[in-house]
Amino acid sequence: MGDELQQALGGDRRAMARLLSAIENGDFTPQQFPSMPAATEEDHWQVMAVTGAPGVGKSVLVDALMTAWATEGVRVALLAVDPSSPRTGGALLGDRVRMTSVDNPAISNRVYVRSIATRSSSGSVPLIVEDMAAFLLACGWERVLIETVGSGQAELRCAAVADRIVVVEGPARGDGIQAEKAGLLELADIVLVNKADLEGAERHAGELMESYALDGEDSPQVLLTSGLKGLGVAEAAQALLSLKSSGRAQRARMRERLLAQHERSLVHHPAYNGVLDALCEGTLDINEALNHLKGDENGRAS
């Protein structure tokens, strides 16, 4: 693995892609590669999550943002997450279908796109993307975007893996009360109301701004965009590149990390599949199942 690591750090994309797989499969860990120092300036993020409901246009918008940044000379990598089947474990990863930036020869050496399945993790982002993002940074990519699975109001797992959270909304997303509800919108560092060419986008942006106005001064900006038509994309690209953290997600970030790590230790426990089978057969109840999964990997109590 040593030669491959040197090749990857030197800019070889094939070696990098292989090592990303090794990280995903648990065969290569952050202890084995050099880590980049965390950014110190408060307006310089390294890892940004882009999240929002299915169909609001995340992929097209992300593609437009990457094109804008790469054209300015920024090296940007995307980890695009799609769900794995809870029945078979398989996945259809289709985010590339809407991507044009990777196919544009003028900028394709500054754009990297990798499709990722959620595999055994629940939530909109598997925790392993944190390690994959760290490796991309070590390989010289300046900014890493994580496009989450399309997700709803209370899915906050992306806070565990990113320095900044962008929430993408669409037009006509319910009545004004939707904008007042607690959840994901409270953690946003910026909100992009996409599909601004369609009716209802401006009204929804207005409702969001009204709701945020009650939060006081540290409330996030709300911008209108259309990834498809290119409306507002240049402004959004500029705003996102120097986006400051609103600081709203700090505690939630730690909580999501803790929960995600706990979940990871459960699903990787050697007894996990057996315990699931026993639950289905009715030979174990939930409390007994939890007790079985409490010990460490060798079955000792921890």
Place this chain on the structure above:
Amino acid sequence: MDQPLRIVVAKPGLDGHDRGAKVVARALRDAGHEVIYTGLRRTSQQIVDTVRDEDARFLGLSSLSGAHAHLFPQVCQKLVEAGLDDVIVFGGGIIPEDDRPALHAVGIRAVFGPGTPTSEILEFIQTASVMDDAGVGQASDWHWDATA
């Protein structure tokens, strides 16, 4: 635990028909694999870049336009040039019997026609995945005898 195989399903050239590619992608998904679909009208270079960046073990090429004899070998050649000689390539679509030996000769390990049961494609994937020399640029002269 076995890791899922990563498989790119691609549509090279000017061919707008992807029903077949989607059926195959779905069957591979349901068999527990991770399928990366490229979408329509990709160039050979775009497909090779996708296979490299996604670290795919397999590449499935679909063509219904009659351009397979030109495009499939071009993709294979670019894979080898990019050092991706261990990627296992298979193809499908409207591909006459007479055209298949030339495709096998450039390292394509299976060519499936209309009416192929998806179970046969899965069987091919299973068989090829445990071989260590079935990559497009590797020594084996083995190929799958398709029933359709």
